[in-house]
Amino acid sequence: MKGGWKTHAIxxxxxxxxxxxKLVESWKYGKDRLxxxxxxxxxxxxxxxxxxxxxxxxxxxxxxxATFVKRxxxxxxxxxxxxxxxLYDEAGYEFDTYFxxxxxxxxxxxxxxxxxxxxxxxxxxxxxxKWREIPAGQMPEGIGFVVGDxxxxxxxxxxxxxxxxxxxxxxxxxxxxxxxxxxxxxxxxHNRAGGPLAKMLGMAAGLSQLRNRARPVGTIxxxxxxxxxxxxxxxxxxxxxxxxxxxxxxxxxxLNVSLEVRxxxxxxxxxxxxxxxxxxxxxxxxxxxxxxxxxxx
Numbered sequence: 001m002k003g004g005w006k007t008h009a010i011x012x013x014x015x016x017x018x019x020x021x022k023l024v025e026s027w028k029y030g031k032d033r034l035x036x037x038x039x040x041x042x043x044x045x046x047x048x049x050x051x052x053x054x055x056x057x058x059x060x061x062x063x064x065x066a067t068f069v070k071r072x073x074x075x076x077x078x079x080x081x082x083x084x085x086x087l088y089d090e091a092g093y094e095f096d097t098y099f100x101x102x103x104x105x106x107x108x109x110x111x112x113x114x115x116x117x118x119x120x121x122x123x124x125x126x127x128x129x130k131w132r133e134i135p136a137g138q139m140p141e142g143i144g145f146v147v148g149d150x151x152x153x154x155x156x157x158x159x160x161x162x163x164x165x166x167x168x169x170x171x172x173x174x175x176x177x178x179x180x181x182x183x184x185x186x187x188x189x190h191n192r193a194g195g196p197l198a199k200m201l202g203m204a205a206g207l208s209q210l211r212n213r214a215r216p217v218g219t220i221x222x223x224x225x226x227x228x229x230x231x232x233x234x235x236x237x238x239x240x241x242x243x244x245x246x247x248x249x250x251x252x253x254x255l256n257v258s259l260e261v262r263x264x265x266x267x268x269x270x271x272x273x274x275x276x277x278x279x280x281x282x283x284x285x286x287x288x289x290x291x292x293x294x295x296x297x
Contacts, residue, residue, distance in 0.1 A: 005285070009139060011162035011180050012296035016284075016289035020169040027147045028181075030123075031159045032110040034257055035146040040102040040189050041078070048105075052096060053063050054066045056083040061090060069093065072121065074128035076100045080121075084282060085111045093117055097124055101150040104132025130154040142295050148159050155297050159183055173240065173271040175260040178290070182253045186244040189223040190214075209278065215241055217290055224287070228276060237261040237279055251297040257287055 004289040006019045010027075012088040017023065027034040037048075049071075061084055069082040081099040083092055099110045108127075110119045129154045134140050145150040145160055161181035168174050184229035190212075214222035222243035229236050239259040261272045261281070273279040 005289075007139070008164075009134075009293060010164055010178075011145055011160065012253075012293055013180060013255075014139075014289075014291055014293045015164065015178060016286070017164075017166055018168060022167040024165040024167065025148065026163045027145075028161045029108065029127075029145070029152070029158060030110065031161075032108060035107040036149055037098075037105040037107060040105070041103070045098070045100070049098060051080070053081050056081070056094075059087065062088050063090065065090070072124075074099075074125055076128055076131065078124075078128035080124050080169070082117075090114070092120070093120075095120055095124065097128075097154075099128055099131045101131040104133050104148070104150050106131065106147055107152055107204075111262075116188075126156070127152060127154070137290065140293065143238070144296060146293075155249070156246060160250070161253075162165060171272055173261055173266040173269075174273070175258070175263055176286075177256075177258050178286075179256045180253045182248060182250055183243075185247050186242065186254050187244040188244045189225060189240065210280070215287065217243075217288060220252075220290070222255070226280075226283070227255070228279075232267070234267060235261070235276075236263070237273070239279075239283055251292060255290065257290070259283055 004019050005016045008015050008017050008023065010025060024200065051067065053071060057066060059067040061067055067084050067087065069084060070081045073083065074080060078097065078099045081093050081279055083094045083096070085092040085094040092111050092113050094110065094111050099108060102155045132151050132153055134149045134151055135147070136149070140146050140151045142153060143155050144153040152187045159182055161179070163177065163179040166178070167175040168176060207227060210226040212225050215222050222241055224239070224241040226239045227237070237259060241257040243255040245254040261269070266272070
């Protein structure tokens with residue numbers, strides 16, 4: 001987009017970020033972490049699976065059994081490796097799964113009890129059929145949860161979440177992060193923080209409130225609280241925007257944006273913002289452009 005910003009897809013949302021910023025992403029699916037692996041060919045993928053399988057094969061259970069249990073082939077050349085989760089008992093399994101998505105792969109590891117083994121395999125088989133690679137230079141389309149340059153094209157009710165750390169060029173003293181998660185809706189930013197924050201502002205010298213208000217974005221109901229203060233000549237910032245979302249909704253998850261300039265090795269604002277207006281301009285642009293990706297759910 002114009003003005004040095006670009007559109008970025010993460011989870012089921014689109015956000016606009018400064019074009020020169022470095023983005024650090026993380027994702028969870030079913031409350032367990034997803035790890036995006038580098039692009040590789042089939043031979044390299046086979047080597048990765050063989051190396052990962054070799055580790056549990058070296059170990060023995062207290063009972064004398066091998067820790068490694070089974071390799072299960074899934075759709076689209078995906079693979080899951082099943083091992084005993086603990087060496088001292090056989091009450092649960094560790095699933096180490098590698099979903100193929102074109103030339104990319106996504107690693108997904110979790111533990112489960114013995115009695116839930118078959119249910120876990122049904123879930124993994126479903127997921128393996130849904131992973132796709134996003135063509136280079138294209139925005140993802142249709143239903144799905146975006147993980148880097150891949151997407152799981154599904155809207156299965158799930159505890160999915162994502163986090164995006166934005167490292168701004170020429171502003172190393174600014175911490176800027178966005179996140180979203182599906183689960184039980186929060187009480188709301190004002191209800192949780194408004195009262196204590198107001199008291200803090202009345203007691204702490206040098207702190208002032210730039211904003212404390214409802215801040216909807218499109219159809220997203222949200223609040224924002226922006227606090228700043230000056231100490232020893234340095235201006236500090238603590239901005240927060242939050243949409244509490246709806247219970248277990250993929251379309252309306254909890255969304256958070258935070259911006260901070262805190263005590264650090266930098267003793268002036270040369271590495272952050274020249275003025276409150278500059279901080280607010282960046283903040284308002286970022287927050288105003290968060291939206292659900294069309295067709296994602």
